[in-house]
Amino acid sequence: MPIVVKHTDVETSQTLEEVFVTVPLRGVHASKADVYSSAVYIKANFPPYFFELDLADEIDTLTSVATVGGGVVTFKLVKAVPRMWESIRYTGAKSPKDLHQRRREAEAVELERAKQRKAAALLTKREEERTQVQRQIDVERAKRSRIEALKDAEARAASEQISGWARETLAHERRVNGGRPTVSGNGPSASAVSAAAVAVAAESVSVASGVAGSKDVEKKSDIFGDEDVVAASGDDLDGCGDGSDGDDDIDMEAIRAKVRAQLKIRTRPSPRACQDIGVSFTARGSIPTHTARETEDDKWRLRIRLMEELHRVKQAAESAGKSATEDETKPDEQNPAFLKDKGAQFYQMGNMQAAIHAYTSAINLDPINASLYANRAACHLSLKSADDCIADCTTTLSLLSKEEDMLKSEMMELASMGMVDSRRLMRIKILARRGAAYVLKSERGDSAMDDGDAAMKAALADFRDAIKMDPMNIELRTDAEAVASRLGVEVEVSGRA
Numbered sequence: 090m091p092i093v094v095k096h097t098d099v100e101t102s103q104t105l106e107e108v109f110v111t112v113p114l115r116g117v118h119a120s121k122a123d124v125y126s127s128a129v130y131i132k133a134n135f136p137p138y139f140f141e142l143d144l145a146d147e148i149d150t151l152t153s154v155a156t157v158g159g160g161v162v163t164f165k166l167v168k169a170v171p172r173m174w175e176s177i178r179y180t181g182a183k184s185p186k187d188l189h190q191r192r193r194e195a196e197a198v199e200l201e202r203a204k205q206r207k208a209a210a211l212l213t214k215r216e217e218e219r220t221q222v223q224r225q226i227d228v229e230r231a232k233r234s235r236i237e238a239l240k241d242a243e244a245r246a247a248s249e250q251i252s253g254w255a256r257e258t259l260a261h262e263r264r265v266n267g268g269r270p271t272v273s274g275n276g277p278s279a280s281a282v283s284a285a286a287v288a289v290a291a292e293s294v295s296v297a298s299g300v301a302g303s304k305d306v307e308k309k310s311d312i313f314g315d316e317d318v319v320a321a322s323g324d325d326l327d328g329c330g331d332g333s334d335g336d337d338d339i340d341m342e343a344i345r346a347k348v349r350a351q352l353k354i355r356t357r358p359s360p361r362a363c364q365d366i367g368v369s370f371t372a373r374g375s376i377p378t379h380t381a382r383e384t385e386d387d388k389w390r391l392r393i394r395l396m397e398e399l400h401r402v403k404q405a406a407e408s409a410g411k412s413a414t415e416d417e418t419k420p421d422e423q424n425p426a427f428l429k430d431k432g433a434q435f436y437q438m439g440n441m442q443a444a445i446h447a448y449t450s451a452i453n454l455d456p457i458n459a460s461l462y463a464n465r466a467a468c469h470l471s472l473k474s475a476d477d478c479i480a481d482c483t484t485t486l487s488l489l490s491k492e493e494d495m496l497k498s499e500m501m502e503l504a505s506m507g508m509v510d511s512r513r514l515m516r517i518k519i520l521a522r523r524g525a526a527y528v529l530k531s532e533r534g535d536s537a538m539d540d541g542d543a544a545m546k547a548a549l550a551d552f553r554d555a556i557k558m559d560p561m562n563i564e565l566r567t568d569a570e571a572v573a574s575r576l577g578v579e580v581e582v583s584g585r586a
Contacts, residue, residue, distance in 0.1 A: 091139035091431075092443075096178060099140065106171045108148070110164040112140050114157075122162055124155045128169070128195040129179065131155075133162045136434060137443060143179040143188055146170065150199060395457045395492070425455040432464060441468045459488040463515065466522055475530035482523035489516065517555045521565060524551035528572060548572050 100111040112133050114122060122135040128148060132141035133155075140162075147169040156163045168174075182188045432447035448465040455461065466481035489512060527548035552569035559565060573579060 091134070092137050094138050094140040096142065099142075101177045103174060103177060105173060106168055108144070108164075108166040108168065108174070108177060110142065110166070110177070112162040112164075114138075114160050114162065116160075119157045122157045124157070124162060124164075126150060126153060126155065126164070126166075127192065127199050130192045130195060131164055131166070135162070137438065137440060142177075143182070143191070145174045145176050145179050147195075395495070399455075399457055423454065425451040425458065425461070428454070429461060429464070432468075436464070436468060441472050444468045445472075457488060459485045459492075459515070462488070463519055463522075466519070466526075470522060470526055470529070473529060473533075475526045475533065478526040479523055479530070482519045482526065485519050486516065486523075513558055517559050517562070517565075520551045520555040521568070524548040524555070524568065524572075527551065542576060545572055545576055549576060549578070 094112060094115075098113065100109075102109045110131065114135055115138055117135040117138065122133060124133050125131070126148075128150060129144050129146075130141070131144065132139070134140075144166070148166040149169050152167040154165050156165070179188075179191070182191065428447045428451035432444045432451065435441070435444035435447060445465055445468045448461050448468065452458070452461045452465070462481045462485040466478045466485065469475075469478035469481060493512075525548070527544045531542070531544035531548070549569060549572045552565060552572060556562065556565050556569060
């Protein structure tokens, strides 16, 4: 269990707008400290110590800060309403339930504010993204407009150049022939060639400049008057008959077909060929899938039976109602796994009393968990409490045997459940631990047995049983030989059980 830091060990001060709370870390490294605050509650957790404080009034959580360093945790809390508090600690609670309700309400308000801030930030982000997209669209539209303007200017320049050349050609023809166009039997007149050139230019400009450019070309292609068109049509040409031979050198249909081919939409590629995709699964060893699933179900059924039996025992011994202290127990303290982890942490830190307290609390919640008794036995052995260690080791072995008997009654094999090695190792460890406790008890001379060497004999028996399950363990053999030499006997083991 964590060690609660008293309020008298904490420095507090306040001004009109701020509150300062300084909590000593008591030698704990700053990296292991965690802090939390709401509008009316602050806490600091630095294992194995814990500090919490209910504030007299609300604070602004957005501007309040906590600093960890220099061996202390410093809270700089900004008051929601600038005024002097009569007391920094909240004293208006009639019971612990009122304090918890006050904390929950403040946490709910803070959670709602956080949701609103998150929604506002998301809305702002979306507005910024929409603005950026609109700006990009405007840039693309302006760029496209510039390109279209350049294309139109190029089209107009090309059309004007061709039109000027055609006018000069017709004017020169009229001056040479006295106003009548020249006709030859071998080809079209110069005016016909000019008109065809204008038509070709119109087609090219239409392809280059798109829809807008095509409209301009239609206007600019009509550069001749009615009299010029008549002159170039071939009806008045001498020696050309109906004019069918005049335009054979210019194939307008071929030009249009070429343009349509360039603008033709590409065909979609054919679908990909079908292929097989290989799928591999994680190997389960030699256990079939259905057997592995049944094994897990068997484990859960066994656990449920043990818990039902525990529940019946608890109901038989339970008093009429829970005490006030049990009602105010924190949710984490009702979790055996959490208490087991805390006990392991205290054991690693060398705080054996705190570890024993944590394991005892876990055992009260889950008294059929063999590993809890085994871990508490290790703590008792470290404190040289031989009797307590022996009792916990004996309980552990009894629970293991009871679980195995229940499995056999259900017609289930330990080997099929993958539990043989783990249980064998636990038995070896517990037997060695209980043997060491018997040796310690014999050395201290506090044995209550009839025979003075009975504790040593019990220790040797435990070591022998452990060696049977692990004949290659040198440490076990060394300990067993030391005990056997004191008793004047030989270590005899037949092998692995």
